[in-house]
Amino acid sequence: MVALFAIYLIINLSLNLQLGYAGIPNFGLVLAVTGGAYTVGWLPIRLCMWIFNIDSQLGADIVKNNALIVSQINSNIQAQPLIGLAVFALTLIVAVAVGSVLGFISAYPAIRLRTDYLAITLLALGEVLSIIGQNYDPLVGGVIGILVPDVWSWSGDSRFTVVSLVLILAAMGTLFILELIARSPISRTFRAIRDNEVAASAMGKNVTKVRMEALVIGSMICSLAGALYAFYVCYVGPAAYGRLEWTFLPWLMVIFGGLGNNFGVVLGTFIFIALEKLIVFYKYAFAFLPFDVIWLEYLLLGSIILVILIFRPSGLMKEKPSQTMPETKLEEIVRKSGKE
Amino acid sequence: MIDPTLIDTITYSSLLGIMTFGLSFVRRTTGVWNIAHAGLITIGAYVVFTCISFFGESPYIYLPLAFVLSAVVAVIEYMLIIETLRKRKASTTMMLISTLAFDLVMLSILNIYADYLQNTFSLLSKNFLLKKLDFTLFDEPGIFWASLLFLIIFLAALYGVLNYTKIGTALRACVYNPTLASISGINVMHTNLLSWFISGGLAGVAGGLLPLWIQGKPVLGDSLIAVMFCVSIVGGVEEIYGTVLGGFLVGFTQILGTSALSIVLGPTVIPYKPLIPMVILVLALLFAPSGIAKVNWNKILTVVKFGGEPKRKI
Amino acid sequence: MNNLNSGYGKLHVLFDINLKCNRSEIVSVIGPNGSGKTTLLNSIFGLADIFSGSITFDGGQINGMLPHEISRAGVSYLPQMNSVFADLSVKENLKMAGYILNVKELRDTMDEVLSIFPILEPFLSRKAGTLSGGERQMLAIAMTLMRKPRLIMLDEPLAGLAPVVCQKLIEKIVDLRDRLGVGVILVEQNAKKALEISNNACLIVSGRSIFLGRPNELLRSEELVELYLGLKAERKGVWND
Numbered sequence: 083m084v085a086l087f088a089i090y091l092i093i094n095l096s097l098n099l100q101l102g103y104a105g106i107p108n109f110g111l112v113l114a115v116t117g118g119a120y121t122v123g124w125l126p127i128r129l130c131m132w133i134f135n136i137d138s139q140l141g142a143d144i145v146k147n148n149a150l151i152v153s154q155i156n157s158n159i160q161a162q163p164l165i166g167l168a169v170f171a172l173t174l175i176v177a178v179a180v181g182s183v184l185g186f187i188s189a190y191p192a193i194r195l196r197t198d199y200l201a202i203t204l205l206a207l208g209e210v211l212s213i214i215g216q217n218y219d220p221l222v223g224g225v226i227g228i229l230v231p232d233v234w235s236w237s238g239d240s241r242f243t244v245v246s247l248v249l250i251l252a253a254m255g256t257l258f259i260l261e262l263i264a265r266s267p268i269s270r271t272f273r274a275i276r277d278n279e280v281a282a283s284a285m286g287k288n289v290t291k292v293r294m295e296a297l298v299i300g301s302m303i304c305s306l307a308g309a310l311y312a313f314y315v316c317y318v319g320p321a322a323y324g325r326l327e328w329t330f331l332p333w334l335m336v337i338f339g340g341l342g343n344n345f346g347v348v349l350g351t352f353i354f355i356a357l358e359k360l361i362v363f364y365k366y367a368f369a370f371l372p373f374d375v376i377w378l379e380y381l382l383l384g385s386i387i388l389v390i391l392i393f394r395p396s397g398l399m400k401e402k403p404s405q406t407m408p409e410t411k412l413e414e415i416v417r418k419s420g421k422e
Numbered sequence: 423m424i425d426p427t428l429i430d431t432i433t434y435s436s437l438l439g440i441m442t443f444g445l446s447f448v449r450r451t452t453g454v455w456n457i458a459h460a461g462l463i464t465i466g467a468y469v470v471f472t473c474i475s476f477f478g479e480s481p482y483i484y485l486p487l488a489f490v491l492s493a494v495v496a497v498i499e500y501m502l503i504i505e506t507l508r509k510r511k512a513s514t515t516m517m518l519i520s521t522l523a524f525d526l527v528m529l530s531i532l533n534i535y536a537d538y539l540q541n542t543f544s545l546l547s548k549n550f551l552l553k554k555l556d557f558t559l560f561d562e563p564g565i566f567w568a569s570l571l572f573l574i575i576f577l578a579a580l581y582g583v584l585n586y587t588k589i590g591t592a593l594r595a596c597v598y599n600p601t602l603a604s605i606s607g608i609n610v611m612h613t614n615l616l617s618w619f620i621s622g623g624l625a626g627v628a629g630g631l632l633p634l635w636i637q638g639k640p641v642l643g644d645s646l647i648a649v650m651f652c653v654s655i656v657g658g659v660e661e662i663y664g665t666v667l668g669g670f671l672v673g674f675t676q677i678l679g680t681s682a683l684s685i686v687l688g689p690t691v692i693p694y695k696p697l698i699p700m701v702i703l704v705l706a707l708l709f710a711p712s713g714i715a716k717v718n719w720n721k722i723l724t725v726v727k728f729g730g731e732p733k734r735k736i
Numbered sequence: 737m738n739n740l741n742s743g744y745g746k747l748h749v750l751f752d753i754n755l756k757c758n759r760s761e762i763v764s765v766i767g768p769n770g771s772g773k774t775t776l777l778n779s780i781f782g783l784a785d786i787f788s789g790s791i792t793f794d795g796g797q798i799n800g801m802l803p804h805e806i807s808r809a810g811v812s813y814l815p816q817m818n819s820v821f822a823d824l825s826v827k828e829n830l831k832m833a834g835y836i837l838n839v840k841e842l843r844d845t846m847d848e849v850l851s852i853f854p855i856l857e858p859f860l861s862r863k864a865g866t867l868s869g870g871e872r873q874m875l876a877i878a879m880t881l882m883r884k885p886r887l888i889m890l891d892e893p894l895a896g897l898a899p900v901v902c903q904k905l906i907e908k909i910v911d912l913r914d915r916l917g918v919g920v921i922l923v924e925q926n927a928k929k930a931l932e933i934s935n936n937a938c939l940i941v942s943g944r945s946i947f948l949g950r951p952n953e954l955l956r957s958e959e960l961v962e963l964y965l966g967l968k969a970e971r972k973g974v975w976n977d
Contacts, residue, residue, distance in 0.1 A: 107515045191707040198455050198514045199655065203703065206648040210700055217693030325644075330522060337519055374537055377530040384526035391520050392506050588831070595821050595832045602821065604803035605781060605813045606833045607883060 087355045088249035089311045092256045093332045094339070094347045096303035099260055102342035103269050104296035105276030107201035110188055110208030112328040114301035116320075117184045117211060118177040118308030123222035123318030125173050126231050130155040133165060145223045152316075155231040163236035170233040174309055181305025184211070185298040193293050208329060215320040227319020230312055245314055252310060256303060261344050272296055334387050340396060354383070427681060429566050433635060435673025436569035439666040440576070441628040441646065442653045444496075444621030446665040449654070451597050451617040453514075457521040458499055459650070460643030461528030462492045462622050466629025467638045468532060474552065475545050481552050481634060482568065488630035489623040496622020497615055499524050504618075505611070525644070533640045548640065552633040565634040572627065573666065580620075580662070589616060652699035656706040672699050742779040742786045749775040749784070750943045755921075757887065757936070762913050762920040764930040764951065767940040773923040774816055776940065777889045780921075781806055781813050793887065808836055812880035816891040816923075819876035822865030826856055826875055829864050833879035845882055852908070853878045870901035877908065881916075888912065889921045894929065902926070906933060931955060 093111060100106045127148065134155060159166040188210075192203040215222050222228050237244040263269055274282040275289050283289050308328075312318050331354070339350015361379045445459045466488035473484040503520045512520075539547035557564040583590040589612075596603045596613040604610050625643075632642060639645075649672070657668020676698040683691045742750045749772045757763040765773050778784040780791055782803045791799040798806050807813070821829050830849065834842045850857055853874050859867060864875060873893055880888050890909070894902045910933050912918050924930035931937055931951040939947040939954060947954050 101515070107518065109518075191704045195707070198518055201515065201518055202455050202457075202651045203655065203707065206651045206700055206703055209648045210697060213694070213696045326526075330526065333519060333522065334526075374533070377533040377537070380526055381530035381534070384523045384530065387523040388503060388520060388527070391512070391516055391523070392503070392510070395510070395512060395516055588835070591824065591828050592832060592835060595824060595828075598821055598823050599818055601783065601803075602815065602818055603832065604783075605807055605815065606879065607804050607807040607835045608832065609802075609804045 083359045084246040085249050085314050088253035089307050091253045091351045092307040094336050094351050095260050096300045097332050097336050098347045100300035104272040108204050109201045110204035111304050112325050113208040114181045114304035115308035115328045116323040117180045118305030119312040119318050120222050121177040121180050122309045122312035123228050126169050130231050134158045148228045152229040152231050156235040159235045166233040177305045177309035178302045181302040182298050185301025189297040212320050222318045230316045232316050431677040433566045435670040436573045438673050439573050439669035442650045442665050444624040446654045446659045448621045450659050452614050454517050458525040460647040461525045462625035463629035463643035465492045466626030467633050467642050470630040485630045488626040492626025493619045493623035496618045500618040536640050550638045556634050649699045652703040742784050753945050757919045757921050759919050760917045761935045763936045764934040765923045765938045766927040771940045772943040810886040812885035812888045814876050814880050814890045820864040825861050827860040834882035849878045849881050870897050887919045891923045894926050
């Protein structure tokens with residue numbers, strides 16, 4: 083649960099940046115997340131094969147032999163943890179780069195569109211990578227998917243703890259950075275453009291450029307999350323990276339927690355994940371129901387959001403107004419300039 | 423014998439038109455992109471499936487029922503959510519999310535229903551194809567005739583309603599100028615309800631027809647929503663017939679275009695067929711942001727001759 | 737209206753406005769641009785947010801009712817902009833204006849209205865957007881008459897029209913008051929013309945009612961007239977050219 087929480091937190095914070103601060107409704111988050119995950123599906127296995135000089139015979143058809151290859155790689159990593167970590171770090175960097183590229187090309191044709199047109203265009207374009215992944219086998223093994231080398235295999239029994247720790251650190255790091263951004267002039271620019279484009283551009287802000295920036299940064303963060311998730315579950319496949327789980331649910335969580343407020347997002351994410359875990363945990367209590375209980379959960383989530391939108395659209399925690407200079411300081415400045 | 427690919431193409435294009443029309447229609451009349459349109463389509467599919475499973479006969483006779491049920495759900499969605507949010511002056515994004523949430527609710531209910539059917543009656547409700555129940559006419563599958571004819575008849579009927587009936591003219595009036603319409607005594611909410619009713623009903627019919635051609639499943643509508651958005655934007659929402667044009671453009675490019683490409687580039691292109699609507703979307707956004715129905719073709723020729731790109735904001 | 741405070745959302749536009757209009761009476765609402773004249777009309781019709789105060793019509797309270805309900809209650813409104821359905825034909829425009837009438841009533845009323853505005857007769861099947869400014873205003877006023885209202889509110893009906901057309905329109909408005917007995921609330925930039933035909937006048941500046949009373953009293957007050965209306969005061973002597 084901790085791991086899932088951390089990963090969703092990262093995505094949700096990214097969405098908060100794009101939507102909450104910059105006012106960009108990115109309904110195509112899944113694209114960046116998938117991008118990060120696919121990077122992990124493609125790169126590490128090849129990288130490790132090269133590092134550990136794994137049988138080139140197997141390497142002829144990586145996809146078909148991926149189970150064998152991966153188990154060999156894993157035993158190698160068990161012995162050499164540093165390499166595992168290096169692969170991890172390197173892949174993450176590549177994943178983030180991929181995310182930025184994906185963000186850029188999906189945003190480029192759409193960025194000048196009006197809000198709702200932008201949203202659905204990003205939604206439509208978000209499907210692209212999934213389609214490619216399903217049909218181009220060498221990428222991530224087509225529909226079946228592919229295994230990912232376990233860069234944490236050196237941790238043995240305490241893998242779960244180690245990975246959870248890393249993920250939490252990553253999430254905290256993201257939160258920290260984004261909070262910093264939130265309190266900085268950058269976020270004020272974002273919000274200025276969000277609230278009043280005309281005024282903002284009259285003040286000299288290049289609206290399109292700034293919006294692109296927000297989207298690209300957001301995509302980079304989502305890619306990171308996708309990559310982290312792939313390293314956690316050690317599996318990448320188009321089926322696991324769908325619009326429902328990786329775009330729609332984050333949206334619901336962010337709206338629930340409070341748009342424009344990072345801590346609200348933390349709260350919202352936590353409650354949602356906790357709820358999900360609870361329902362799954364007590365699945366057996368629901369076993370009498372003639373259907374899969376996951377749908378009950380989604381039904382609940384959807385309904386909660388509808389209720390929230392009608393009665394408390396700002397979410398659990400409202401957006402905090404910009405912290406600018408305190409009044410006394412402002413007065414001082416005015417006084418000083420008046421004297422001159 | 424007409425080329426079967428052409429038959430396929432026309433069928434697909436007609437279905438796209440029927441599916442997407444409602445989406446564009448409510449966008450035009452009430453300003454909302456209804457993501458839950460996907461769910462409305464799926465409802466239609468399951469209405470027909472349920473009736474077939476318990477009562478047999480041809481799927482076509484249950485289409486009116488599919489129309490009504492989806493239309494009713496659409497109206498419920500409108501009343502419960504859209505109107506409530508409108509009164510609270512919610513932003514477009516919030517409206518969009520509400521349709522998303524409603525779609526999720528519908529998807530869940532449909533999955534639950536499908537699970538229930540499967541577990542209780544051992545029906546193949548999670549994945550069904552009704553093609554075998556289709557009839558043939560002049561050697562062509564019934565779905566071809568049905569979708570094409572329905573589209574034509576519907577458009578004609580809509581044209582009649584919009585131009586020759588009181589409520590239809592009122593609907594046009596409300597679209598162009600809701601304030602003035604209100605002032606004149608027209609209850610704008612009534613016309614909105616009408617457009618949502620029509621749109622929902624249409625979705626239901628589309629959902630009823632689709633399983634005769636592709637697999638029916640709980641995510642039927644959702645799997646198509648991306649294409650529908652492409653069609654809607656490409657065709658343009660301003661003109662009523664824009665969506666139909668968009669549907670045919672996307673349909674033809676997707677099927678015939680892929681065939682042509684595969685001759686040139688080999689069969690590897692075929693799996694990427696689903697990407698074509700997005701490609702068209704991107705091209706449309708770059709060159710014809712208001713939709714192809716509104717393209718000023720003279721201007722295009724001028725631009726092509728002298729270079730430069732018209733950048734328009736929708 | 738009594739002590740009306742209204743505006744849009746958080747914007748408070750009108751402060752404590754009182755206004756009354758009787759049958760067979762023309763009340764002018766005049767004042768500089770942006771003073772809230774249109775907001776006043778919008779408030780009556782439920783198109784602005786009312787913060788406090790009340791509006792009654794024929795003894796019944798109408799603030800809080802929806803626009804189409806107010807319309808059906810017997811109040812007609814000619815808005816400043818977009819007063820006709822440009823994409824609909826003239827005939828369709830009239831039909832829409834008479835939306836609540838049944839077929840027979842509609843036909844009779846249309847004949848009546850066309851007899852008041854015979855100029856529209858040849859344009860019935862033309863799109864309203866293709867009419868000239870004056871013709872469009874005629875159509876707009878004709879539309880307000882379709883429901884046989886007891887109160888008509890006109891928002892700058894003379895704006896942008898040639899003087900000859902203005903004169904015709906003014907005659908028609910007076911005709912409405914005298915012959916049909918409707919009450920008219922007239923918001924006008926062209927204050928002089930408006931005041932000439934009014935029974936009562938209300939001068940609104942920055943959302944507040946500065947003057948409420950007879951038009952000739954208003955015209956005599958040089959301060960109000962010069963400052964706010966840009967007209968020369970009726971009284972001569974103090975001000976030299």
